[in-house]
Amino acid sequence: MRFYTEASVIEATLAGPLHFADMAKRRITQETFDAVVRENIDEFEMDENEALREAIEQFESQGVDLSNIVKAVPKTSSEETTEDQTHEVLQALDSLRSALESSSTSMLEGLKLFTEHCSLGFAQRYLAAQKEAYPTILSCCQSAGEDKETLSAALAALSALIDGQPDLLDGEGQGFLIATLRTHQGDPTLTCLAIRAVRHCCLKHEQNRQDLVKAGALALLTGAITQYVERSELVKEACVALRVMTFDDDVRVPFGHAHEHAKMIVLEHNGLKVIVEAAKAHPENMSVLSELCATLSRLAVRNEFCQDIVDLGGLKFMMTLLADSLDCQDLVKQVLSALRAIAGNDDVKDAIVNAGGTELIVMAINRHMGNAQVCEQGCAALCVLALRKPNNCKVIMESGGALAALQAMKAHPAEVNVQKQSCMLLRNLVARTRDFSQSILEMGAEALIGQALASHRDCGDVGRAALRDLGCQVELRELWTGKKGSLTN
Numbered sequence: 004m005r006f007y008t009e010a011s012v013i014e015a016t017l018a019g020p021l022h023f024a025d026m027a028k029r030r031i032t033q034e035t036f037d038a039v040v041r042e043n044i045d046e047f048e049m050d051e052n053e054a055l056r057e058a059i060e061q062f063e064s065q066g067v068d069l070s071n072i073v074k075a076v077p078k079t080s081s082e083e084t085t086e087d088q089t090h091e092v093l094q095a096l097d098s099l100r101s102a103l104e105s106s107s108t109s110m111l112e113g114l115k116l117f118t119e120h121c122s123l124g125f126a127q128r129y130l131a132a133q134k135e136a137y138p139t140i141l142s143c144c145q146s147a148g149e150d151k152e153t154l155s156a157a158l159a160a161l162s163a164l165i166d167g168q169p170d171l172l173d174g175e176g177q178g179f180l181i182a183t184l185r186t187h188q189g190d191p192t193l194t195c196l197a198i199r200a201v202r203h204c205c206l207k208h209e210q211n212r213q214d215l216v217k218a219g220a221l222a223l224l225t226g227a228i229t230q231y232v233e234r235s236e237l238v239k240e241a242c243v244a245l246r247v248m249t250f251d252d253d254v255r256v257p258f259g260h261a262h263e264h265a266k267m268i269v270l271e272h273n274g275l276k277v278i279v280e281a282a283k284a285h286p287e288n289m290s291v292l293s294e295l296c297a298t299l300s301r302l303a304v305r306n307e308f309c310q311d312i313v314d315l316g317g318l319k320f321m322m323t324l325l326a327d328s329l330d331c332q333d334l335v336k337q338v339l340s341a342l343r344a345i346a347g348n349d350d351v352k353d354a355i356v357n358a359g360g361t362e363l364i365v366m367a368i369n370r371h372m373g374n375a376q377v378c379e380q381g382c383a384a385l386c387v388l389a390l391r392k393p394n395n396c397k398v399i400m401e402s403g404g405a406l407a408a409l410q411a412m413k414a415h416p417a418e419v420n421v422q423k424q425s426c427m428l429l430r431n432l433v434a435r436t437r438d439f440s441q442s443i444l445e446m447g448a449e450a451l452i453g454q455a456l457a458s459h460r461d462c463g464d465v466g467r468a469a470l471r472d473l474g475c476q477v478e479l480r481e482l483w484t485g486k487k488g489s490l491t492n
Contacts, residue, residue, distance in 0.1 A: 169208035309348035
């Protein structure tokens with residue numbers, strides 16, 4: 004077994020989306036990896052596949068993260084020479100630069116080829132970014148002018164390049180995307196491509212989100228949904244982009260504007276009505292409806308917003324959707340998540356129960372008992388419905404909600420979120436009335452909660468609270484009383 008030098012193993016670059024979690028990983032450059040593969044071929048007479056496999060195994064055995072490495076043998080750009088071997092994505096980038104400099108008609112084909120290689124994986128995009136691909140692609144976008152075919156290809160290339168690399172986008176790129184959305188509002192294809200680029204550059208990048216929102220992105224996104232409500236692909240893309248604007252997923256920023264952006268979408272751009280009306284336009288399209296429900300979940304951030312969704316017909320459409328699509332696992336998960344979100348309003352809790360929502364949620368859990376996410380969202384929805392609502396607790400018990408939660412705990416003992424949501428549901432069912440305690444205990448709740456406590460530290464508080472309210476003996480540890488010694492030695 005060969006070991007590579009410490010210097011080669013710890014090489015790292017600042018290009019690309021390296022966040023705090025990445026900094027602790029051992030990384031190498033593409034050049035180091037390629038040199039080792041070439042050494043295996045030249046010095047140890049391995050064939051290309053064997054040389055590649057050997058390099059991968061050796062680096063991974065030393066704890067090196069190869070997620071940013073193109074795991075392929077560099078190719079020559081010409082059959083006439085074996086010199087200047089490089090990866091295909093870089094060959095495509097070089098061809099594109101030549102076409103851009105000469106204003107050649109081959110730029111269109113070059114953009115398509117570059118997009119194709121970037122779509123192969125993050126490693127290809129990362130390598131292209133390190134070789135200054137972004138300025139080249141942005142120049143292609145700007146030089147396309149009114150040529151819609153070239154502009155479409157350039158937007159697709161930009162979107163592919165910044166997927167997973169939002170740090171690449173600069174102020175000039177932000178301005179170009181906003182200008183494209185404004186200038187080409189009448190072209191659904193260009194609008195959809197520009198929205199996809201906006202989505203990619205905003206995911207895990209708070210500053211891009213804030214800058215684009217200030218530049219008017221929210222109005223353009225909601226306007227695109229309204230204008231092209233019949234176009235399913237565009238509606239899906241715009242919904243996802245709106246949802247990304249409400250994320251708080253950039254670990255480099257202590258406080259984001261997720262809540263503020265959600266309020267702006269609803270209050271300034273009539274977002275709830277836009278989403279609900281779009282759902283009515285696609286009653287049979289499960290993938291569109293799934294995205295619309297997921298977006299509604301992100302917008303239900305205030306008590307009155309939850310009620311607005313009901314008043315606009317959102318609850319009715321979600322109940323119908325859940326009843327008609329119980330076999331569609333992904334859609335069921337999103338509908339349950341949306342119900343959980345809007346049930347934060349006490350009046351909406353009652354509306355959901357009165358509409359038969361409890362029975363449908365229990366049916367969904369039982370139908371998809373093998374799926375941890377459905378079980379988690381279903382138990383969480385029932386948990387919110389039961390909170391401060393004894394009458395709702397009775398309906399949940401009669402519908403088999405407690406038994407479904409306990410079955411979910413049995414089915415997913417390793418899933419901490421399923422265990423937590425189930426524990427919280429069981430506690431809410433007996434917190435205001437002990438009428439159901441004995442029934443729940445007879446279902447085996449005490450043993451299952453005890454197992455969750457033993458397996459998951461995060462279940463500690465909710466598990467002990469559930470046992471306490473069920474009337475079980477529970478040890479409530481007092482971690483520190485302020486006595487017997489000081490905090491310093």
